[in-house]
Amino acid sequence: MDSVFITGLGDIGEHILELLVRVPNVPKIYVGDIKKEESLRKIYSARSGAIHQGFYPKIEFIHLDVNDVERTAGIIQEINPEVIVSSMTLKTWWALEAELPPEVFRRLDKAGFGPWLPWHLTLVYKLMQAVKKSGVEAHVINASFPDAVNVILGKVGLAPAIGLGNCDLFVPELRRIVADKFNVSVKSVSVYLVGHHYLAHALNAYQSTMGCPYYLKIMIDDKDVTKQFNLEKLLVEANKYMPKGVNDHFIVAASGVKNLLAILYDTKELTYSPGPQGLPGGYPVRLSRKGAEVYLPEDITFEDAVRINEEAQKLDGIEEIKDDGTVVLTEKAVTIMEELMGYKYKELKLSECEEKARELLFAYKQLVEKYKRH
Structure with missing residues (x-):
């Protein structure tokens, strides 16, 4: 059977590994990370x-430094x-939440994740360059925003096939609540x-949608029960x-393993996931050996679904993502980052x-040190 390659064995990567090794007949797992002993x-x-x-x-460990794109491509090819x-x-x-005073984190949080x-x-970005150089048609599941x-x-x-987590974290509980209400599986x-x-x-931080646009439809078998719920509540x-x-990292990892297995075993499972086909936000998708196919009900168009997520990303500090991949931040996000950092x-x-990442790491370190001294 085909192998799986986990790159990055931090907290989420470790949970993914722990879940995956408990799947019957799972194929060989390669694990790549820069920290060998850990x-x-x-x-x-x-x-x-x-x-x-x-x-x-x-399981086989591979010492991996994705900064070396050529070597990473060679590993993937092999x-x-x-x-x-x-x-x-x-x-x-x-x-941010762990290392900064609560009031500082709350102010930064208003800038969004962008x-x-x-x-x-x-x-x-470096990993996806390596995948392309390798010539291997692997399906990449990306956990990073x-x-x-x-x-x-x-x-x-260079789009990964799909993402994991985010809104997918609460979809199982949505289904459970509906099932209990109607006494069904x-x-x-x-x-x-x-x-x-x-x-x-x-929803997690404020127990509110905070005006964020979304679309939600709920079905029990072939019956639409959406109107029987106050969707916000x-x-x-x-x-x-x-x-x-x-x-929440255990649930994040479970979301990723669910997507992985659906692709690996060609289940054509209907699920939710972020980032399919290089699209903003998340959508209902069917997952298979072909990758992720957006699967929308008849009462919402593809264009409207994309528009919902493009409007929502502004609340996350992203005004626009241009055709060349350039990200334009909202004025609010820019102002908050400049004032605080x-x-x-x-x-x-x-x-x-990469240059902006180094600058951001330095500015963030200075901010943390500032509040450590107070």
Whole structure:
């Protein structure tokens, strides 16, 4: 069977590995990371735990530095994986809330996630260049802000196949709530959701959609039951007990493994996922060996679905993503970043993302040090 390549064995990557080794008859798993000793310990844990439960995974560690695009391309060509799952980033998304005083984090949060794109784009950009150089037609699942990163890379012909997480975190609970109300199996409930990362953030952080546009349709088998719910209240209820910060990473990883298995085993499963086909935000999709196919109900057009997510991304600090992949931030985002961090950029070009990432890391470090001294 075809192999799987996990690149980046941080917190989410480790959870993905732990879940994947407990899938019956899973193919060989390659794990690539720059930190050898730490990664080997995580592999040891995953493999030992799986064997305790009667699973016998084949795992091989590869020392991987995606900054070396040529060598990374050679590795991908050699192992020829069917699916690559990338959870690489220069700075984890939850660091801000963990390392800054609450009032400072709340002010920065108003800028949205867009200004932090250089951290999450740089390594995935290099990985996708390596995939293209390798000539291997692997399906890449990107965990790093796929609602925007996949769009940017798609503009230059480097789009990952799909993302994971974000609004997908609360879709299972939506289905569970509906199933309980109608006393049916969760399997009978289908959710058609068009929603951006900001919607998931708003519901988790503020218990409100915060005016974020979305589309939601709920079916029980062939029956449309959408009108039987106050959708705003339903979304809030589905997020009421959502773990916050790093504590949601297990669910994030489960979302990724779900997508991975659907592609690997050609299930054509109907699900929700962000960033399919280089599109902004997330959509209902069918996943198979062909990749991700957007699958919308008849009462919403493809153009309207894209428009919903383009409007929502403005709340996340992104005014526009141009045809060459250049990101234009909102004035609000630019102002907040300049006032709090002395860091200003209005536009982010792909060719500048690594340089901007270094500048952003330096400005952020200065901000953290400032509040440590107080």
